[in-house]
Amino acid sequence: MQYTPKDGFPYYYSLVEDKELYALFSSNTNFSLLRSIDDNKGNYRYAADKWSIKQIIGHITDHERIKMFRAFQLSRKEVVELWGYDQNLLVDNARFDELSVEQLLSDLSNVRQSSISFIASLSPQQLQIKGNARTHSITLQQFLKSIIGHEWHHINIIKQKYLSFE
Template identity: 35%
Template sequence: MFKKPALEMFPEYTRGYIKLVPEGDITNILAEQLETTYKLLSKVTEVQANYRYGEGKWTLSEVLGHLTDTERIMSYRILRIARGDTTPLMGFDENEFVKRATFYTRTMTDLLEDYQNVRRATISLLKGLPQKSLLIMSKANGYDVSVETIAYMISGHELHHLKIIKEKYLLSGS
């Protein structure tokens, strides 16, 4: 069973995200998030999906695509570290990923399906890990992290973006 690690276990730049994650088993938290996020974003129109709240800001569809891409990368890191691979894992430039992804060519329904599939795969991966692998440490993006830490980072990252979605995209009159 997963237990939220102490804040000191997280890289400094992620601690704001992690503070948003409630206590509890991360697999349950991620499953609840899946339902909440889907419910919130399934009501979004294509006009809303293509809305930018400011110059140079991502559209709502790009934010959802970013969440999905980031979770894919984090899950890959979990797999590598849990299986004992100690090769340092590189970071990624989220702005370049979004720029090259062409999320604007996909419908919100398609992006939501992709998000759901990735989240279900993450939960399945986490549920299949032996307890002893949760605390295995390795380097990712230049920081020492554990499998457990990355799982909570996935949740916190999404909670951070959901707050922005609610404040900037869905309540802005778009």
Template identity: 30%
Template sequence: MSMLRKPESSEYASHFGAYVNLVPEGRLVELLVEQSEQMKSMLERVTEEQGSFRYAPGKWSLKEVLGHMADTERVMSYRLLRVARGDQTMLPGFSEEAFVAGASFDQQPLKYLIEELAVVRRSTLSLLNGMPVEAWLRKGNVNGAETSARALAYVIAGHELHHCRVIRERYLSAVR
């Protein structure tokens, strides 16, 4: 499993391609572990005040980005579970804007949001580490598109890679 191949473009909706393409071939599970460690290290010196920083009007705060990352990984991991187990129920989409608006992330302590992201990742890794080989290629209906379990795992990794870059370039560079 450590050399899991990237999914084919036919295994996911086209809008997921940007995330899948960010992930290097190979060591997916190891990358997910490394990402969690890198995120914690990247954020360890961020202050509570910096967590409320928005790089432009109408943009999410850093806290909201972290909350969005945890929420999205939860949703994608749930979808992955359903698909990997062979469930053929159509899984609906979700509104990231509605999730962030309904969460009050700015009122939560930054350290809680950082820990929540780490806990969600540990849960995802637990799911992936227990999956039988054949489950990775199973497909289900995710928001109207046939999607494989491995594609969802790659989306999780790519989504974090995307947001790590945004955090470095738009948030941390401005507050340090």
């Protein structure tokens, strides 16, 4: 079956499922691409109703914050809904376009370092704890990988729709 972003977890997980968890969170490839974007380019929108690159970076950070908190809850065996939040509401009520790309990437980097620290604290048994993402029963490890799959999805959009016209 071919998943789309509207499918949520299975789509994001399918982008990274065969990759090693720690390596996914430790990779600097996406950071390198985003660091090549200056503030002027960071304000670019390929259509009036689309987010700017700065807003996408902020959204990636928000997503990781939210999902890592839910991963923390699951790792402690708290019953929690792993998927779903109003991404447009969060972006609309942030000031991402007022911040520099450097500030946004610094924030993402800080969140990522916290994520890596949390992942390093998990046992193999904790990584196998199961939770639910909509209708899917998934392990904590799969859920964590989907966080980076979400990032890859947005990086691919940046490459295809924002940077392909340079």
